[in-house]
Amino acid sequence: MASLPLIVKYLLVFFVSMVPIIELRGAIPIAETLKLDIFLYYPIAIIGNMLPVPVIYLFARKVLEWGKDKKLIGSFFTWCLEKGQKGGEKLKETAGNQGIFFALLIFVGIPLPGTGAWTGTLAASFLNLDFKTSITAVTLGVLLAGIIMSLGSKIVSFLGWFGLFAIIAVILIILVISVILKKRKK
Secondary structure, three states, rough: OOOOOOHHHHHHHHOOOOOOOHHHHHHHHHHHHHHOHHHHHHHHHHHHHHHHHHHHHHHHHHHHHHHOOOOOOHHHHHHHHHHHHHHHHHHHHHOOOOOOOHHHHHHHHOOOOOOOOOHHHHHHHHOOOOHHHHHHHHHHHHHHHHHHHHHHHHHHHOEEEEEEEEHHHHHHHHHHHHHHHHHHOO
């Protein structure tokens, strides 16, 4: 991949950031691996990740509802509907009506599989959030995820395997602490 023209490398980052589930969470590490300039790849990944969001908000739920009983695509479309519904319900349960904006922002912003702009936007449509609120929360979440992924990718690039293990350790510690706090809350 090192021999690819520079424009092709940036286009790769752009298009990978548009792919559901992978999004910029995959595009940014690819950009870092290709030794691209963060000041170029970061906005390219953000734009690529955000480009499908208005379309998802306006049409995805309708298309999924239409296709859920179709023979070849029905099971996948049903899975997508269930994922969006569960994500929306979980956000509402966690945050209530007043905190839903920040819950959506954090849901999209924490770079875990299945919590990106695609799922967040679909969840927002299931929650019947207005367009402006949904797009703003998702955009801020994507910016946050981009910052986290860029920092993580830079750390791994600089420290190698040690950096990767350090990041994994920090994530595991955060997860354990959150589980402990959640249990104490109950």
